[in-house]
Amino acid sequence: MATSSERRTAALFQSRLARILLISAGVIALLLAALYLALPPLVKWQAEKLLAEKLHRPASIGNVEIRPFALALTVRDFRLMEPDGKAVFASFDTLAVDLAAESVLKLAPVVQEVRLEKPLVSLVRRDAHRYNIDDLIEMALAAPPSDKPARFSVNNIRIDGGRIDFHDQPKQARHSVTELALGIPFVSSLPAQVNIFVEPLLRARVDGTPLELKGRARPFADTKEALLELDLDGLDLTRFVDYLPFQARFKMPGGRLDTRLVASFSQAKDQAPLLKLSGKASLKSLRLTERDGAPLLKLPELALTLGESDILGGRISLPEIVLTGLEADVIRERDGGVNLQRLLPPAEVHGKPEKASSAKSGAPLRLALGKLELRDAALRYADRQAAQPIKLDAGKLNLALRELALDTGKRSIGIGEIASARADVLVQQLKASDARGAASSAPSPAQPGKAPSASADAQSPYAVHIGRIAIDGWSARVEDQRQAQPVTTTIAPLRVAMKDFTPGATGVFPVELDAGVNKAGRLKLTGDVGLSPLRADLATDLKGLDLLPLQPFFGNLGNIKLARATLSGKGRLQFASSADGAIKGGFRGDVGVDNFSAVDAAGGSEFLRWQSLALGGMDMQFQPFGLALDNVALRDFFARVAIDASGRLNLQNLLRGRPETTPAEPARPPVADAGGKPAAPAPQAVRTAASGKEAQSKLPPIRVRRMTLEGGRVRFTDNFIKPSYSASLMKLGGSITGLSSDPASRASVELAGEVNGAPLSVAGRVNPLAGNLFLDLQAKVRGMELAALSPYADRYIGYGIEKGKLSFEVAYRIEQRQLSASNRLILNQLTLNEKAASSAATRLPVKLAIALLQDRDGVIDINVPVDGTLDDPQFSVGGIVLKVIGNAIARAVTQPFAMLGSLFGGKGAPEMSALTFEPGRSAVPAAGESSMETLAKALNDRPKLQLEITGWADPEADVPGLKRASIERKVRALKVKDMQARGQAVDFAAVTVSPAEYPELLARAYKEEKFEKPRNLIGLAKGLPVPQMEQLMLEHAAVDEDDLETLANRRAQAARDWLIRHGVAGDRIFLVAPRTAGSDKAAGAALAKAEFSLR
Structure with a gap:
């Protein structure tokens, strides 16, 4: 036990200790009281001073409250003025900050709550590139970076009754964000044990439009989680165009945004954070135009459904995107730019190094799109750069793209199906002058760098695969306005189906096309097509294609106007492009042109007609060109040859581009004048042969096994003669067998018909397709009545024909471009009428000529030999024949004895005059x-x-x-x-x-x-x-x-x-x-x- 002295000593010690503690407590209390009373004014004074020095703006604080034991700070009635002190730059009513005791242990600020009431920020845009906060931004950018990252944890952040005013002085516009409420569960760079009671929230009115983001947070579970709901109702986007981070080259007259999005953030311990986004968004009444008001894009509604997507991980899920009423005007300008480029920021100045792509530094993007649908869309495209500008207009377009998968890491795009059930398409090929007149006044877009970056070159192109393409119910109208009369081709209905389409792949994919063409026509294609290299193997079936709409294409070729014609064909089309770009392949099958009729464009009368032209067993090769036909059949055909009142042959008017000449009288046998000198033959409009060089050029291989003619008719009318004359070649038919461009081949010819009732026959061998024409033909006409030729006799010989019959036998042989021919004319019982008054008639003694030529049986038998070379540019078979006949008549009159000597004495007969x-x-x-x-x-x-x-x-x-x-x-x-x-x-x-x-x-x-x-x-x-x-x-x-x-x-x-x-x-x-x-x-x-x- 302790002694009494020990007890006294202990009591004394305790008494002294108590006094010391009491005194210390009093001192501390006095110090705390002084701190409580003196610190707030000191903090207020120093804060105002430091803020004014650092921010170069007057600052004022109404009141500062400090609760040391609670580690709480409250600032009231804060004002930060503009540098001139005339206007408030920023203010708030109350700022309350509560520190957690954990701050002492972590030696870093751990804030368990921050509350800001009625904050106000006033932003002013003074001109295009100056704001009232420019100096603050420059100060922040100039501050040296910290060596170590800041350690902090700020939790339970709340802002109530906030306001942001924005004054755009150049545009004299004001914008405001009012009723701003913000809740942030935490912002932290270190773990902290703080009770989180603030839910994620952002609520405000942006220029009167409600904006609300709500969420939930679980920061202290094993996995930190936060959820945010973003709801926008009718956010007017037009107010923000002028504040894009680049100079906008377009206008946005309309556009509102609605959202119902949910963002969730989670981070498991020692793992990367995960940010997920899902929900719906819609864009309504969007309109984008050029600066001059020209339309660019109009979108009444875009509805987007976003599945749960890992934003940071690059996994995006879009179950559905629907665009309703989209209208887009795409123009390729004459400088090569596209007008939609003006929706993008201007291209970087050439030569600047491009920033590294985020795709390279971050996770690859993987996008899964369930369905992209266009409803009632209208797409318009104009190409003004091409030599022949093109306009394309696709209206009432309904299109659905399904099961799209994009992977930037694998550089692949997969599409399950592209389907369209309707579209009205107009394609116009314009005249160059029309396109120039329609040139846009909008400024040309900045052109992207023409030299691609090295990184772009190094990247391989995306591999694209489309499982199925299905187009149905389309209609298309193709207009070619380059012609004097626009050419319109209508394609409706149009159905196209493709499978396993992979652009750039070396394989082939199946294709089916079924289209109505120009109402009655029908085109079907079925087969395989490849793109790399381009090739195809297609079964083709064309029925009843009306060729009349294509008439303007032939307008420049001649004065023939197509009245009607239909084209049909069935076969197989095969082609492939070679390394040199040539298209090799061909077509095998049957082709026919039926119900053909062509009229003279000037007079409107029918010129050529046939019921059917069938090209059977066709085998046509592209490069080098070759053509083989098993049979060609022309049935029920008609041709009209006429001389008009001015004496011009209708065949001379068929081809355009020839200089007009003074109409000449129809070709007739040249006869001697009164002095006995034979007249020169009339100039021929068309020579029978080209020059030797042209004729000898090598033709591609052509072969026609058999050509048949049936039911032919040729009508000749001469309106120059008064009264007019008509003749008919009827019942023309026959065959040509073995036609070929092989120089050694000879085709057999057998033709028959009637000339004004007189039988006609043509037989022999020909080869018109060889480099050098070969011909060996004989033609005969027996007993054609001459009385019908009386109008010619009246005009040219001054006598009508009472009666008589004409027969002729001609034989022509052309080989190695040398012609030898005989023309035998037999006039039987030629009898003339009385003399007729005709200024054009010859002055020769016609009856003497007849008496000289006519034998005792009343027969005139003339044999006209012809020879020459086709290489002579003045050589004309028709001209020589007419000249020889005319000279024979003239000789009969002017040199009758020489003529009789040749007839009866033969060659070398002595002079008989x-x-x-x-x-x-x-x-x-x-x-x-x-x-x-x-x-x-x-x-x-x-x-x-x-x-x-x-x-x-x-x-x-x-x-x-x-x-x-x-x-x-x-x-x-x-x-x-x-x-x-x-x-x-x-x-x-x-x-x-x-x-x-x-x-x-x-x-x-x-x-x-x-x-x-x-x-x-x-x-x-x-x-x-x-x-x-x-x-x-x-x-x-x-x-x-x-x-x-x-x-x-x-x-x-x-x-x-x-x-x-x-x-x-x-x-x-x-x-x-x-x-x-x-x-x-x-x-x-x-x-x-x-x-x-x-x-």
């Missing part, structure tokens, strides 16, 4: 009997001809001849006298003097002459040699004009008598008064003759 006599003689010489025989034969075969004979004497040649004849007559007379003395019967004309007898008889005749003769020395007549005697007798012989006239007359009589002896009737031969050549005789001309002329 005159019979040449020996000088001084009148007997028909033996050398002339050949021509006389030909003349007699011609006269006997041409009974309507009459012959006139004119005897001629030539003083220059006949005077010496008559003298020589007188010597011979005297010598022969002496021999006759001797014969008579011997009692012999004598025929003077038959007496001849032999060379042995001649000297003696000549000497006797010389002796009887009365002229002075040379004498010898004794005065007697001197004996002379035969030449000297002949010379002296010739010198002293006398010939006068009567002798010459008598000689000429005897010559005419001798010719007449010879012809009569050879069967020519004497009453057809007339002697004309004899003629003697004068001094104007042409040098070298032989006029010792009997001259013939025909009548």
Whole structure:
């Protein structure tokens, strides 16, 4: 036990300790009281001072309350003015902060509650790039970064009755956020054991529009969780366009946002945070326009359903997106930009390094879209950059995209189905001038960098796969306005189905297309298509495609206007692009053009028509081109050939681009003028052959096994002739077999028909497709009536045709570009009417020409050979034939004997227009009997001809001849006298003097002459040699004009008598008064003759 002293000592110690404690407590109490009373004013004073210094704005605090034991601070009536002190920049009524005791243990602020009442912030936009808080932002950016991250935990944050005013001085607009209430469960960089009683909340009115975000939080479970509900009702987006972080290049006249979203945050211990977002959002009455008011985008409603999505993890779920009434105007400008680019921020200045993509630094994006639906959409596209601008308008478009999966990590896009049940599409191909006139006045968009970044180059393209594409119920109208008359093609209904579509893949995918074309037409395609490389294998079936809407495409080709035609075809189309870009492949099947009719665009009359043109067994290759046809059948066809009142052939008007010429009269056989000179043939509008270089160019392989014609008819009308003339080629039919571009091939031709009732036949072999034309054809017409040609005869020969028949046989052969042909025309019983008054008629004696050409049976048979080369640019088969026929007629009139000589004497026949006599003689010489025989034969075969004979004497040649004849007559007379003395019967004309007898008889005749003769020395007549005697007798012989006239007359009589002896009737031969050549005789001309002329 303790002693009493020990007890006293202990009591004393306790007493002293109590006093010390009491004194300490009193001191502490006094200090706390001083702190409670003095600290708030001190804090208020220092806070106002520091805020003014740091923020360069006057600051005032109404009251500061500090509860040291509660670790609580309350600030009331705070005001922070603008730098000029005239307006309030920020204020609040009350700020209450409660610290947790845990702050001491963690040596970091742990705030268990923050309450802010009626805060106010006033923001002012002074111009496009200056705000009243610019200095505060620059100060914050200039502050050096902390070496270590801040350690804190702020919990249970509440703001009530807040307000934010925004004054936009350049636009003279004011915006406000009122009734602001904010609840934040915690903001922390370190764990803290604080009771969380504040739920996540954001509620306000933005320019009168309610905004509310509500949530729940569980921060101290094993997994921290917070949930926030974001509800917006009709948030007007138009007010915020001017405050985008870039210069907007568009206007937003309308747009409201509604949301019902739920955001949840959770973070398990030692794991990454998880932010999830789900709910619904809708955008209504959105309108975007160019700055000048041109439409860009109109969206009455967009409804979006967001499934539970991991935002931080990049997993987005969108069960449904529905766009109703979307209208978009997309324009590709002439500089290559697209107008919708103006909805995006301006492109970075070229050369700036691009920021790293978030996809590279963060988690890849994985998007799952259940359904994207367009309802009653309208999409308009215009391409103004193309040489031939295009406009596209898709209205009433309903489209659904289902089961889309996007993975940026795998760079893949998968789409389950794209389906559309309706769309009305208009595609317009515009004239370049129209597009220029429609150019937008809006500024051109900034062009993106043309040099892609290296990172973009390194990335592989996305792999896209679409399971199914189904288009049904579409209608499309395609207009080509480049033509003078726009071409419109209607496609309705249109159905397209594709499966397993993968752009860029090397495989193929199945395709089906079924479309109505131009009402009655139908096109079906079924098969496989590949895109890399481009290729297809398609079964095609085209029925009844109306070609009439395509007429403007052919308008530039000629003056033919399509009246009706339908195209059909069935087969297989196969093609593939090669490495050099060429499209190889072809089409195999049958093609037909039926119910075809074309009219003359100028006159409107039908020009060409057929019931059916069938191309069977077609095998067409693209590159290199090749065509094989098993059979071609043309049935029930008609063609009209006409000459109009001006004399122009309708075929000349078919092709455009030819210079107009003065109308010429229809081609007719050129005949000689009155002077006998053959007329030049009329110029031909179309030559029968191209130049040699063109003709010899190699043609692609073409083969037609058999071509058949049936029921053909050709109608010819000549309205230039008055009265007009018409002819018909009827019942034209036949076949061409084995047509080929192989130069060695020969196609067989067999055609038949009727020309005005007369049978026509064509047969032979041809090859028109080879580089060098080959042709070997024979054509015949038998017994065509000539009376129908009387209008031509009236006009051109001055006589109508009473009767007659025409037959012809032609044979043409062309080989190695050399032509040889024969044209035989037979006119039977051609009889002319009375002479007609026609200024265009020939002045030649037509009836004489007919008499010359017509044989004793009334038949005119003319054979016109033709030869030449197709390489001659002046060569024309028709022109040569007409020229030869015309020249034959002219020759018959102007050179009748030459013509008769060629007909009856053959090639090399002697001249028959005159019979040449020996000088001084009148007997028909033996050398002339050949021509006389030909003349007699011609006269006997041409009974309507009459012959006139004119005897001629030539003083220059006949005077010496008559003298020589007188010597011979005297010598022969002496021999006759001797014969008579011997009692012999004598025929003077038959007496001849032999060379042995001649000297003696000549000497006797010389002796009887009365002229002075040379004498010898004794005065007697001197004996002379035969030449000297002949010379002296010739010198002293006398010939006068009567002798010459008598000689000429005897010559005419001798010719007449010879012809009569050879069967020519004497009453057809007339002697004309004899003629003697004068001094104007042409040098070298032989006029010792009997001259013939025909009548």
